[in-house]
Each structure stands twice: as structure tokens, then as C-alpha cells.
Amino acid sequence: MSESRHVLVTGANRGIGLEFTRQLLARGDRVVAACRQPGKATDLNHLAGEHPGRLHVLPLDATAPKTHAELARELPLVLGEDGRLDLLINNAGVLHSGEAFGRVDAANLDHSFRTNAAGPFLLTQTLAPLLADGARVMNLSSRLGSIALTTRFGTPTYAISKAALNMATVLLAQALADRGIVVIAVSPGWVRTEMGGEGAEVAPGDAAAGLLRQIDSVSSEDSGRFIDWQGEAVDW
Template identity: 65%
Template sequence: MRHCLVTGANRGLGLEFTRQLLARGARVVATARHPGRAAALNALAGDYPGRLHVLPLDVAAARSRGELARELALVLDGQPLDLLLNNAGVLHGGERFGQVAEADLETSLRTNAIGPFLLVQALADLLADGGIVANLSSEIGSLALRREFRTPSYAVGKAAQNMGTVLLSRALQPRGIRVVALHPGWVRTDMGGERAPALPAEAAAALLAVLDRLGPDDSGLFLGPDGAVLPW
């Protein structure tokens, strides 16, 4: 994975993916909605001059996706993108049945499902044949595993993203591009909270190891941090 793109890289798992990919020797384009406020990411760029490019992206906005596609082509300078890691996402906490807001459902769908799907579509010509698209999902988006009413807007958004993963895997199959959904586990980030057992460094390392082991027949799967296949 020589050239990688990580979305939502200003903190949490996205920042850790970026750090570990750089440590592996990759060249990384990392995106954030407000790059000027991404202090940790910009500090990392100072540690890896010429190998880390920080670009703006609001994955839910069509104009922003288009601008990223144009800038990315210049940054790559003719080299293909080996890994697209759709990490950017949003979660609305504290939702209760009867009080779920339409705006929160719409935001989740745009950010967690529609945006990543359309970003892959916009960047398809820049993807390397045989490359990888990894969508950061969650077991909360699994229909088969749901046993309670919890974080409905996030669950609906991730379930839709999972369908997008399957459809993209079929569309990109002729080029040997593997598209997978990844569940990172419960991770101690701003989204996961302080009670989560897994540290970002541990979760990122586990998922990168899963990507290292991907075979051609694994495209379209929903995988956990140990590489086990999860039910849709």
C-alpha cells in the first residue's frame, strides 16, 4: 500500500491509521473538514515532509468531494491510489425512541453512507487495479446482530453503508479492487468514549493486519478486527 487516502484523519482512528501507514513507509493523503484546526495531523505532516499531504474534505458535500478528486490527482502525479480508507463518520448520542430527529437521520445517511459511496465513485479512476477500498463500519449496523434500540441514526447510516460496500465490490470487481466493510471493535475515541477497552493504536494495527491478508475472494465482506466475517 504505497499511496493511501484516509478520510476523517484529524483524530481518533483516522489519525492512528495515518500514523501507522506512514510508519510502514506509505505516502498518505489525509483529509479533515478543517485542516487548519487539525493540530495533531499537521504536526505529523511536519514529521513526514513530502510523504503526508493534508487536504480538506467534507465527505457529505458534493463540491468538497469534487475538489478533493482534482487535488488528489495532482498530489498523486500519475501514481495510482492503492488504499482508500473511508474513516470519516458521525454519531449522534443520547437518542431515544419517539425523539429521533429527522435531521440526525439525514446527517448520518449523508456522512456515513452516501458520502463514502460517492467518494469512491468520484475517485474510481485514480484507484489502482487490485487496490483496496475499506469502509469503516460498525457491528451496530448489522441487522442480524441488533438486539436493542440503540443509536438509531448511526445504525441506519452504517447499515446503508454496508449495502454500499457490497454494491461497490461488485462494480469494481472487474478491476480486482477489493472493497470491504470493517468493524474496529469498541475503541477509546471521542466517538467510542473513555470506557471502550481498545486503544486506537491497537484497533488500527488490527485492521491494517486484516487488510494485509485480504485475498481476491474477500471483496464484499464485513470483517471484524480479528478478520472474522460478521453477519449483515
């Protein structure tokens, strides 16, 4: 991929999404950082002030296809008429904590699915005309979405939705293959973010840097794969 890219990061206001944004800007990329409430994204807006013209903060609700369409209309104004996205990072996600068998809430399951699986799938579909041929799409999945690695009952709505995201990744890889667009699912590991908690194993900076290294190195043969932040294959 070229040294300077047009990149869209969803869920960019905190955690790994914010770290992706910082590191991409440091590399010289032009970044569109999307989140639900840009006016409250203090860190993002501070970065935008430090990188005028290279960071644009735009609204997006992963669960609301209407906002996907609005973002698609806004992007050409930001990227320029000839601009195309070289990298789409579907990072926005949600984890409902404290779930136990017998008390799993239907609303939580619906919200998790719409945010973690339907959101990335529908957004990628909407933005497909704006993706450059040969672009990359990285879907932030999780080892908790691996059916083969499941050994206990835990985080059910998150796990179910991430397993669905893995299937969405494979389907998108097939749909976009004729344009040379590579779509992969990645596991960032257990990361010290608001979602992962203070006891998590991986620093956000390390996870983001590792995942960016992986997306830089993938080829068309890798499309549809599920890998971790260090490049190791994750069982489905």
C-alpha cells in the same frame, strides 16, 4: 500489495483516522489525510512537518460531493500524474448520542446517512478513476450496523446509516470487481476515541493495526465481506 503505497484516509484528524495515518507513515507509505478543517488539525499538521513530502493534509467534507470532486482534482498534483491510490480508507463518520425512540430527529438521521453511508459511496465513485487496478477500499462500519446482531433500540441514526454503508460496500465490490479492486466493510470494535468514549474496550492503536493487517491480507474472494479488526466475519 506493495510495501510502499499511496493511501487516502478520510476523517484523519482524530481517533482511528489519525492512528491510521501515524501507522501508515511508520510503514513508509505516502498518505493523503483528509478532514473538514485542515487548518485546525494540529496533530495532522505536526505529522506533516515530521514527514515532509509523504503526508499531505487536504480538505474534505464527506457530506458534500462538491468537495469530493475538488479532492479528485487535487490528488494528481499530490500523487503525480502517474500516481494512483492503492488504498482508500473511508473512515469519516458521525454518531449522534442521546437518541431515544419517539425523539429521533430527522436532521440527525439525514446527517448520519449523508456522512456514514452516502459519503463513502459517493467518494469512492468519484475517486474510482484514481484507484489503481488491484487497489483496496476499506469502509469503516460497525457491529451496530448489523441487522442480525441487533437486540435493542439504540443509536438508531448511526445503526441505520452503517447498515446502509454495508449495502454500499457490497455494491461497490460488484462495481469494481472487473478491475480487481477489493472493497470490504470492517468493524473496528468499541474503540476508546471521542466517539467511543473512555470506557471502550479497544485502544485506537490496536484497532488501526488490526484493520491494516486485515486489509493487507484480503484477496479478491474477500471483496464485499464484513469483518472485524481481528479478521472474524460479522453477521449482516
